[in-house]
Amino acid sequence: GDSVTQTEGPVTVSESESLIINCTYSATSIAYPNLFWYVRYPGEGLQLLLKVITAGQKGSSRGFEATYNKETTSFHLQKASVQESDSAVYYCALGDFFGGSNYKLTFGKGTLLTVTP
């Protein structure tokens, strides 16, 4: 089945430092699945951070970026300068089809990020 592997946390970074959270994927049904980063801030629900549905393109949101690399099957999340408010759990996910037009997301385990002042 589909799988997503991401950086194991927890990850601690100082404010204004750069960040990279690695994500690699394996999709069984289609060559180019949709790719997502979701984030869960403390006390809140899971929310979409960014998505890319076309291989080779880059998505960005709130200073975060991720590029869909089909050669390395990766979708790493990067930010040049993190802030304390970025402290959260980050989930990489892929969207794939199965059984015809059925569509579902497969998630990684999540990476807990703590940004220290």
Added chain:
Amino acid sequence: DTTVKQNPRYKLARVGKPVNLICSQTMNHDTMYWYQKKPNQAPKLLLFYYDKILNREADTFEKFQSSRPNNSFCSLYIGSAGLEYSAMYLCASSPDCNQAPLFGEGTRLSVL
């Protein structure tokens, strides 16, 4: 309203008793999902409805039931809760396969 609502936020259940969790959305989304999230594990898809058609994952087929009486409402039903059902249950909805599913805040179920 562009949110997915889940009730209750916290649920306490006894071993062997039934549990019913509720999810609703008023965005006219075709697909509604239920995921289970345990500590240090990835959110795991349990089942989903595409319109009125229920799809359940093979490895959780017998453990969870669901109903969707109308487009807005979807429930997750556990007939007899066991300790292993303690988890966060996440509901999500999506209008189509190219839109990222929108998640609710989740229901934390504790089985004692």
